[in-house]
Amino acid sequence: MVRRTKADALATRHQILDAAEAEFLARGVAHTRLQDVAAAAGVTRGAIYWHFQDKAELFNAMMERAFLPCEGAAERALAVAGDDPLAQLHEMAVAPLRVLAESEQVQRVFRIAMHQTEYTAELAPVQERYLEGSGEFQQQLAEALQRADALGWLRPGLTIKAVALGLFALVDGLMHHWTLRPGGFDLVVCGEAAVRAYVDGLRAALPQAPTTAVPAAPAPAPPAPRSRRAPST
Structure with missing residues (x-):
């Protein structure tokens, strides 16, 4: 009986999160009330408060449910890249792009987060959670860059923090633009090419191989003068 109760509670939670995705996408986060989500989910408003303290907590739970595939993809990327820190950097950067292109749920949530969210005072915890997550991702990129720098693989004069921020901005910008019009370009193909160009x-x-001077070929000897024969008599 306890197991079925827990299962029912989990099913209701996912039902509420599914409804929140639909309502946030249709109305925008700021204009969606919890009673709108309750009506769409077919539950009471009290059921929502049993699972979530407020709209910000509901929003963050919706985001975390979608972010799980992204986090798993980043871990798999590190395993695929082996010990090459620049290959790790490339794989970490393109992993979220691949997940976004493949998952309709992730696409819905990213469209909400990037285009349907106004960070009002009510949603301040949402903005804080976004900044925290983006900071963690930049830190992972920076750590890969530091490993590459320790091996002497980075060109001199680079600032690790700035380079990590630039790569994050590249990935974030690709996702932001693609979610406006998913059919506009191939996110994975264009994203991998852009990240590769950045990392390269x-x-x-x-180091260039030393060049060996090739001795000049001797000038050809002038032709020998022809001998003149005495006229015959």
Whole structure:
């Protein structure tokens, strides 16, 4: 009996989160009331408060449910890249793009977060959670860059923090633009090409092989003069 109660509670929670996705996407987060979500989910408003303290907590739960595939993809990317920190950097950057392109649920949630959310005072915890998550992602990128720098693989003069922020902005901008019009371009193909170009631009120049001077070929000897024969008599 206890197991069924827990299962029912979990099912209701997901039912509420599904309804929140639909309502936030249709109305915008600021204009969606908890009673709107309750009506769409077919539950009472009290049921929502049993699971979530307020709209901000509901929003964050919706985001975290969608972010789980992204976090798993980043971990798999590190395993695929092996010990190459620049390959790790590339894989970490493109992992969220692949998940976004493949998952309709992630697409809905990202459209809500990027285009349907006004960070009012009510949603201040949502903005704080976003900044925290983006900061963690930038830190992961920075750590890969630091490992590459320790190996001498980065060109001199780079600021690790600025480079990590730039790569994050590239990925974030691609997702922001693509969610406006998903059919506008291939997110994975264009994203991988853009990230590869960015990462390749960080690499230290390969040492050039020493050049050996080739001796000039000797000038050809002038032709020998022809001998003149005495006229015959």
